[in-house]
Amino acid sequence: MHTMPMTSPETKAADAPRGAETTDAFDEFMRAFEGFREANDERLAQIERRMSADTVTQDKADRLSRAMDEQERRLERLVLKGLRPPVGGASDGAMPEPSEHRSAFESYVRGGDENRIRRLEEKAMSGLAGQDGGFLVPPETETEIGRRLAAVSPIRSIASVRTVSSTVLRKPFAVNGAQTGWVGEADARPQTSAPQLSELSFPTMELYAMPAATAALLDDAAIDLDRWLGEEVEQAFATQEGAAFVTGDGVAKPKGFMTYPTVTEADWAWGKVGTVATGAAGGFLPGLGGDALIDLVYALKGSYRQNATFVMNRRTQSAVRKLKDADGNYLWAPPSVAGGRASLMGFPVVEAEAMPDIAAGAKAIAFGDFARFYLVVDRQGVRVLRDPYSAKPYVLFYTTKRVGGGVQDFDAAKLLAFTV
Structure with a gap:
């Protein structure tokens, strides 16, 4: 039964x-x-x-x-x-058996006991801890932080994410495409010319947060440290990396997709992001806002369009909400379920507050397959340094992770420019 x-x-x-x-x-x-x-x-x-x-x-x-x-x-x-999982661990009420690393890390966070976790890292010969000291969080905590970032960081939620163990990811690509051709069954196979290769480089930069805890909180055995640390750093990490993925200049931070060179779609070339004009400086042409969005959608190749997403800030979305098509139907639609995404012309809308507002010459809306357009690079390992001295009676936890990012396919997204 x-x-x-x-x-x-x-x-x-x-x-x-x-x-x-x-x-x-x-x-x-x-x-x-x-x-x-x-x-x-x-x-x-x-x-x-x-x-x-x-x-x-x-x-x-x-x-x-x-x-x-x-x-x-x-x-x-x-x-x-x-x-979020309930305080105390698993949602079914059963406490998972902590790993050796997690148990040692908890002893370090709660009481400053470095001996157990230091022996573990020496045993593993870990080279991920930096010169500033600190210890790697256990895989459970790193997974919790990554899960939270994926939920609250807008560009990370739609981009490709790759985890590496080095400080730089180098990705080769063929400038002139693969050399191929059609031949019959008995035809000779002519030698193809060698492909021209170039290389994209994605260095990782250090991102930090410094949550504080009281002694009473650390002494409370009911507090799930994975959840607590994840909650404390999620907003700090998400806000900083979310802005960098859009407008970062590549100096001590990832390079945002809005900082790459742009060119009108008719003149597009590799290394630049194509743009489509609205036909009016600082806005949409009266009654033709939908036409500009249609031009933007179909500037994208079909292979990218099927998984494409609109990206804009909240103020731009407020203006887009008011647009209708020729039949009087709204182009913007609310999410169909709680936790879903609003849609624009049938494509999901992601809000990124770092995107510019609508203004003369501004490129306020991006549209594309961000999984192929933008690459987020996470270096393996999140490091925590316990500091009980700098802000007594509080204990500070200097938490760092290394993150990089950049455009990996310049043809996979287009920008809507509010220009004539």
């Missing part, structure tokens, strides 16, 4: 409110969207009748758009919270 797995009353009590709160937040977001749509329809109707919208109607549409932003941020926080 098949029996259903039992869930403890405590787990049920904890999970039910969390799920109900997320559902309520999603319902409020959808109500805000309906209100915004009605107000924006009224605004557009006024523009058609008398070439301008009433100030009250415009303010109402803007206010409801801001309310949608707030509801969306609240929903994102609740969904992320729902992904």
Whole structure:
């Protein structure tokens, strides 16, 4: 006889409110969207009748758009919270058996005992710990930090991510493509010319965070250190790397895709990112915003388009929400489920706050297959240095990881430029 797995009353009590709160937040977001749509329809109707919208109607549409932003941020926080494991370890209530490395690391974090973890690293002959001291976190903690970053870092969530053990990843590519041809079964096979190879280099740079803990927190045996450290560093890491992946200059940080040379799509060449113009400086042409987005979508080759994503900041998305097609249908659609992504013309939308606002000459919207366009390089190992002296009575944890990034396929994404 098949029996259903039992869930403890405590787990049920904890999970039910969390799920109900997320559902309520999603319902409020959808109500805000309906209100915004009605107000924006009224605004557009006024523009058609008398070439301008009433100030009250415009303010109402803007206010409801801001309310949608707030509801969306609240929903994102609740969904992320729902992904976190409960305090104390596994979600089924069973505490996993800690590995030797994890047990030694916990002794170091809680009480500063370096002996066990130092012996482990000497035994493994680890070369990943830097000259500034500190010890590598156990694989469980590194996995937890990586999982959290994937959930909250916008570009990381859609880019390719590769883990390396060296400080630089070098990736060769063929400049002139592979040399191939068609031949019959009995035909001679002519010798192909040697491919011209070049090399992309992705150095990793040090990213750090410094969470602080009280002695009482470290003494509390119920605190899951993997979860605590992951929560403390996730926002610091995600904010810094998220900005660097977009606008980083490559000096002591990854090189962001917006800092590469750009060129109009008609003149595209390898090493540059193609752009499509809206036809108006600092905005969309009246009534033709959808046309500019269609041009952007179809500037991308079909092989890239099927997995493409729009990337823009929240203020740009607020402007795009108001666009309609020739049949009066909104181009932007809200997520269909809590935790899902909004879509624009059927393609998912990812918000990256480091993207520029709409302005004259700004390239405020990116569209492409980011898994093929941008590469994130993580050096294996996250290092923690315990510092109980600098901010007594608090204990600081200087946490570092090495991250790099850059464009790996310049044809896999295009930018929408708000220019004539």
